[in-house]
Amino acid sequence: MSIRLRDRFFALSTGQAPADEVARYLAEVDATDTEPAATLDGLAISWHPTARFKAVRFVDAERVHEGVRERFARPSELAPHLAAVFVDPRELSFRTFENIVPLDRWFADTPLELELSEPVELAKDAYASSLRLPDAGRARLEGLDTLGLYVPPLNAATRGGDRFIFHSALLADALTEAVRRAMPTPLLDGFSHVNPVFRCNRFEPDDANFHRHRDTPYYDAARGHVSRYTVLLYLTGGTGEPALDLTGGAAVAGIESFTCVVFDQRYEHEGAPFRDGRKVFLRTELIFAEDPEVTHDPEIGALFSKACYLTGESVFAPELARHADASYNRVAAAHWNGLARGPAREPYLHKQFRGVHFIANGYDFWFARSDGLSLAECAAITLLDYFNCKLGDESFRDLCESAVIEAEDDAWIPAFLKGRGGPEAPAVAPFDKSLLFPEPELTDGVCCPFHDGGQFDPTRLDEIVDLHERAQSFAKAHIMPAPILMLGEDVVLDPEKFVIRGNQIHVLGKESLTPVNFAACWNAGGVPGNYIDVAATVGAEHFLVPPILFSETGDCHHLRFDFFRNTWMVQHQRATVPVPKISSLAEIDLYAIDQDAHERWLEAVDPALVEGGSAEHPTPWWADRSPLVDELYDCLSDYEAEDEEEGEERGT
Known part of the structure; x- marks a missing residue:
């Protein structure tokens, strides 16, 4: 079925x-x-x-x-x-x-010698050129429409057609060189490259218009990059009413296939479907080194954070989609004209999570102080909510009771939250993560199951203990730095990872791995990896976020979570980490072939967690060479190094 x-x-x-x-x-x-x-x-x-x-x-x-x-x-x-x-x-x-589809393979081995004709000025800082390229390259671009990758866009309520988003460094590099050769010199001042993320848009004649809007500039604070110009590459030609309208600039009724239009992102614009056939075009942007005179307005970042949050919440409350779209448009316009006055009323979300009531809009999060929540607990719930983290198999927002409230301001919130009753048990309890990693037993000198006299104890064999300690170190590297853990459906936090300084809550991040090493001998009864089982599976939430600002009134903790401040790139990583334990292999005959036993813990490790060390070192005799084994055994022990040096001196 x-x-x-x-x-x-x-x-x-x-x-x-x-x-x-x-x-x-x-x-x-x-x-x-x-x-x-x-x-x-x-x-x-x-x-x-x-x-x-x-x-x-x-x-x-x-x-x-x-x-x-x-x-x-x-x-x-x-x-x-x-x-x-x-x-x-x-x-x-x-x-x-957004689903960004990798399509470099689509363009691999395809001639992409792109040439743009001398540009025609449509309006100030707006140009049109014809794109020339080999027939095979042209066929590849036209073939994008045949891949069957289209999905309705997130903002389908305010635009027609379908689209998909794809990434191709090959196409972007070829277009970058064509732009460098063709565009006017003043436009190229500070030009870096064409954004390799493309949007492929398709409109049928009876589709609704792509409504008037501004394109939100791309900004990468880490690299000092910002977009200034939108690039539209029309793969089909036709006429519309109009096909492209740059407000205050030019209205283009007819467009030939493989026309490339470049215009300043200050332009508000709109496009109608072609009357005489399918309209297919790619959109990307020209990226520039950031102008040192560019200023950063925290209110714009706050509004963009709200827009992103409302987009996610619109899955649960579809009426929020129009608020999100209006916020995106205000953000796009604000980059050029300053932040315009917003609507008289804006949406807030009243949420309840395991007895904790709070109000959120994607930038501001309010919690009643009468609930007895610590600032660390408030910050943890804010992180879980904004990133929609998973608790067991369910998303955080799915576990919340939620209602939309529209209001003119936030003055009503303290009274609304007061007296609603706090949680009967901690919604996010503190937890000592060291409890997941008990100290190993002392080894007893037995070399392998074959020589144990029938009393083999895997918890005391040095090579199994060695692997267990390495596995613990690996798991600790991913679990110990995490401020929040998911133990099944339970959420726990490490209070030490939430540091309060002044009016800021700092969420501490991930640390590096420290490996350990030992060695031993085996004859029968499997291999060490067979004895390392999974004691528990822990969801570790890692965050690299700016400090969470907070203020306190007599009734509320008010947290302000701006992920888009000018000096920060936000990262969030969810890792599911198996915690190792040593188990017996009672179900496996000690004299059975080694390969019959499963290496449960080694098999349970998510490959995404493995960095894949490449240091030169001997792989244990019993282990296949793999990135995980490389990481567990990424250096020689002092004993092995000394033994190797002595062997070299003896010429052996």
């Missing part, structure tokens, strides 16, 4: 099936439930749609866990490296809203 649901989805996605057939299929999907097949980018994924997994995404198939990879469809015959995965839209956060 799951294979049929998977394949039927793509058959119906062509849009040719009768409405009643689609309705029957959707009803069957809504009646289907399943466990996730794997995780990817922190999202649970399924190979077919279900009542939970309804949003399709396209990913590099090699990133899907090898054990289930073949179950995922390869819906694009022209791009067989792409697998289709289905995710739960309720798990999405601002880091995972």
Whole structure:
């Protein structure tokens, strides 16, 4: 049934099936439930749609866990490296809203010698050129429309058509060189490159317009990059009413295929579908080294943070989508004209999580002081909410009761929260993470199960203890620095990772791995890896975020969480880390072939956690060479190094 649901989805996605057939299929999907097949980018994924997994995404198939990879469809015959995965839209956060499809393989081995004709000035800081390229390259660009990757955009309510987003450094590099050769010299002052992230947009003649808007400038504080110009590359030609309208600039009624339009991102613009056929175009931007005179307005960052938050919340409350879209447009305009006055009323979310009531808008988070919450607990709930972290198999926002409240200001909040009653038990309790890592037993000198006289104790064998300590060090490196842990459905925090200084809450981050080393001898009874089992699976939430500002009134903790301040790049990583333990192998014959025993802990480690050390060192005789083994055994012990030096002196 799951294979049929998977394949039927793509058959119906062509849009040719009768409405009643689609309705029957959707009803069957809504009646289907399943466990996730794997995780990817922190999202649970399924190979077919279900009542939970309804949003399709396209990913590099090699990133899907090898054990289930073949179950995922390869819906694009022209791009067989792409697998289709289905995710739960309720798990999405601002880091995972958009599916950016990797398409460098699509352009590999394709001639991309791009040439732009001398640009024609449409208006001040707006130009049009014809793109010339080899026939094979032209066919590749036109073929983007045939890959079957389109999905409705997030802001479908304010724009027509479909789109998909893709990444291609090959195409961006070729276009960068063409821009350097063709565009006017004043435009190129500080020019760095074309953004390798492209949006492929498709409009049919009866689709709604792409409504008037400004493009939000791209900004990378870490690299000092900012976008200034939008690039539109039309893959099809036609006429519209108008096809492109730059407010205060030019209105273009007819556009030839492979026309490239470059315009200053100050321009508000709108585009209508072609009357005489399909309209397909790519959008990207020109990236420049940041102008040292550029200033940063924290109010713009705060509004953008609210817009991102409301986009995620619109999955639960669709009426918030229009508020999010209006906020994005205000942010885009503010980069050029300053922040305009907003609407008279704005939305707030009243949430309840395990007895904790709080109010949030994506930048401000209010908690009642009468609930007895510490600032660390308030900060932890704020992090969980903004990043929509997973607790067990459910997203944080899915576990909250939530209601939208529109108000003119926030003066009502303290009275609203006061007296609602606090949690009966801590919603996020403090936890001593060292309890996950008990000290190992002392070794007893036995070399292997074969020589133990029938009393083999794996917890006392030096080579098993050695591997156990290495596995603990590996797990500690990912768990100990995490401010928040998920133990099944329980959320716990490390208070030491939340440091209060002045009016700021600093969330401390991840540290580096420190390995350990030993050695031993084996004859029978498996290999050391067979005895290292999984004691527990811990979800470790790692955050690299700016300080959380806070203020306190008589009634509220008021936290302000600005992820887009001018000197910060925000990062969030969810890691599921297996905690090792030593177990016996009673179910395995001590004299059985070694390969019959599973290496449970080694097999449970997520490959995404492994950095893959490449230091020159001997791999243990019993272990296959792998990035994880490289990381566990990434240096010689003093004993081994001394023994090696003595051997060299003896010429052995």
